[in-house]
Amino acid sequence: MSGDAYRMIVRAHGGPETIERENFDPGTPGEGEVLIAQDAVGLNFIDTYYRTGLYPAPLPLTLGSEGAGHVVAVGAGVSGIAVGDKVGCAAGLGAYATHRIVPADRVVRIPDAVSTRDAAAMMLKGMTACYLAEDMIDLLPGDVALVHAAAGGVGSVLVPWLRDKGVVVIAHSGSPEKAAKVDADHSLSGPLDDLVAQVRDLTDGKGVAVAYDGVGKDSWAASLASLRRRGLLVSYGNASGAVPPISLLDLSRNGSLYVSRPTLFDYVATAEELANTAERLFDRMARGIVSAQIGQSFALADAADAHRALEGRQTTGSTILIP
Numbered sequence: 614m615s616g617d618a619y620r621m622i623v624r625a626h627g628g629p630e631t632i633e634r635e636n637f638d639p640g641t642p643g644e645g646e647v648l649i650a651q652d653a654v655g656l657n658f659i660d661t662y663y664r665t666g667l668y669p670a671p672l673p674l675t676l677g678s679e680g681a682g683h684v685v686a687v688g689a690g691v692s693g694i695a696v697g698d699k700v701g702c703a704a705g706l707g708a709y710a711t712h713r714i715v716p717a718d719r720v721v722r723i724p725d726a727v728s729t730r731d732a733a734a735m736m737l738k739g740m741t742a743c744y745l746a747e748d749m750i751d752l753l754p755g756d757v758a759l760v761h762a763a764a765g766g767v768g769s770v771l772v773p774w775l776r777d778k779g780v781v782v783i784a785h786s787g788s789p790e791k792a793a794k795v796d797a798d799h800s801l802s803g804p805l806d807d808l809v810a811q812v813r814d815l816t817d818g819k820g821v822a823v824a825y826d827g828v829g830k831d832s833w834a835a836s837l838a839s840l841r842r843r844g845l846l847v848s849y850g851n852a853s854g855a856v857p858p859i860s861l862l863d864l865s866r867n868g869s870l871y872v873s874r875p876t877l878f879d880y881v882a883t884a885e886e887l888a889n890t891a892e893r894l895f896d897r898m899a900r901g902i903v904s905a906q907i908g909q910s911f912a913l914a915d916a917a918d919a920h921r922a923l924e925g926r927q928t929t930g931s932t933i934l935i936p
Contacts, residue, residue, distance in 0.1 A: 620710035621916045624673045626666035629917040629924075632676065639712035642688035647717050649700060651682035653733035654708050656911075656919050656932040657766075663706065664920065670706060676916070677708030677934075679736045681729035684720075691717045699723045701891070703736040709916055711936040718884035721891035726899035734905040734931035735770070737877070739894040741849070742770035742903070744880035746778065747893065749873065750823050750845050754779025757816055759824040759839050761832050762852065763800065764791035766931070770903045771825060772797050777902045783812055783821065785832075805835045812839040820844060820868075830854035842868035849875055906930035 619636045642648045660676050662668040681701035684694060694700065694717055702708075704719040723732045745767075752758065758775055762768045763784030772795060775782050784797035785808060792802040799815055801808065812821060820841035826832050827850030836846050848856055864870040881887040897903045908930030911919040915934075922928050 618710070618712045619914070620675045620707075621677075621913060622673045622675050622709075623664050626664065626672070629664070629920040631664065632917040632920065634914055637710075639710070639714060642686050642691075642714050644689045645691060645717055646688040646714050647684050647691060647694055647700070647720055648686040649680070649682045649702065649713050649715065649720075650685045651680045651708070651711060651713060651733075651936055652729040653681055653910075654710075654913060654934040654936070655679040655703075655733045655735075655737065656916075656923060656934055657737060658923065660709075661920055661924060675707045675709055677710075678706060679703035679733060680708040680710075680713060681723060681732040681736070683729075685712070687717070693717075694720060694722075699725075699729060701729070701732045701736055703740070709913060709934065711913070719887065721888060724895050724899060727895050730907065730910075730933055730935075731898065731905040732895070734907050734933050735894065735898065735903075736891070738766045738931070739770050739898070739903065740881065740890045741767050741877050742774050743890050743893050744875070744877060745771055745825055745847060745849065746774045748880055749847055749875065752778060752780050752822065755781065756822040757781045757783065757819075757841075759783045759785065759812060759821045759836065760797070761785050761824070761826045761828045761836070762787070762850075763795045763797060765827070767827055767849075768825075769795070769906065769930075773903050774897060777897070783815055805832055808835045809838045816841070823847060825849065827851075828853050829856050833857065837863070837867065837870065837872075840868065840870050843870070844868065845871040845873065847873050847875065907933055910935055 684698045700720045702715045764786045782797040783799045784795045786792040792800045823845045824836040826836045829851030831853035833856045910933045913934040913936045
């Protein structure tokens with residue numbers, strides 16, 4: 614297999630040109646592991662952080678965290694997964710490869726109704742949307758949610774997921790063009806300074822039950838001020854930078870508010886939690902509630918070009934790499 618298998622590695626931090634192709638022998642899975650021949654690999658902006666060294670990881674490293682394909686070998690002690698099964702994995706680094714050995718308890722089965730390409734494009738974003746919509750707060754039909762970056766990777770999945778639950782969604786995007794693409798009850802754009810007044814007007818002055826904020830520093834104040842009494846601010850990302858220090862008295866003065874800073878891997882920490890989250894995502898994909906929206910694909914060997922396109926804002930929707 615060594616002549617057919619290759620991976621895309623980074624030996625030194627830097628630009629896309631540091632990504633190299635390397636032939637390798639993936640070996641055989643050990644106890645509790647499976648070997649996957651990958652059909653598709655998901656491209657995520659976090660991959661560029663590891664490439665540049667913004668996020669530390671030992672060098673050399675194989676980039677990427679999510680991919681999908683078929684099991685070609687199983688190690689000792691593995692049950693419930695067999696050779697030929699269609700599976701996905703979104704754990705750790707090492708996804709930019711034709712073959713990947715991963716712990717069996719980090720693998721999810723992909724149903725017939727979902728393709729491996731769609732699964733590779735959706736697992737991280739989709740499972741994040743799942744725990745945000747389903748596990749953070751018990752939202753009821755008619756509750757109102759504010760979603761920042763609604764046209765972005767997670768936002769574009771979270772908005773239809775919430776609406777399917779009967780939640781009224783106030784979406785905010787960075788431009789009128791992006792806002793026009795978002796199918797929400799209220800799709801807004803424009804300065805964040807104006808958002809609080811718009812939210813209060815749309816909710817008869819009450820505010821929203823939850824604000825989903827993946828933007829961070831720039832939207833923090835608007836999110837906090839948009840909450841109803843005993844509302845929840847879910848700060849799950851920091852695209853504009855880290856949020857400022859929090860004063861607990863501010864939470865008290867503004868209506869006994871709650872704040873959480875969650876991360877996906879705490880919601881899929883066990884094999885059972887991972888399987889349940891993936892099942893909920895794939896169910897909604899199969900029913901057409903959420904979709905992968907793959908805008909472009911690149912050959913895995915052309916991963917450097919994919920990074921250039923991503924960083925140059927030349928991509929739309931999800932991007933996948935094909936081995």
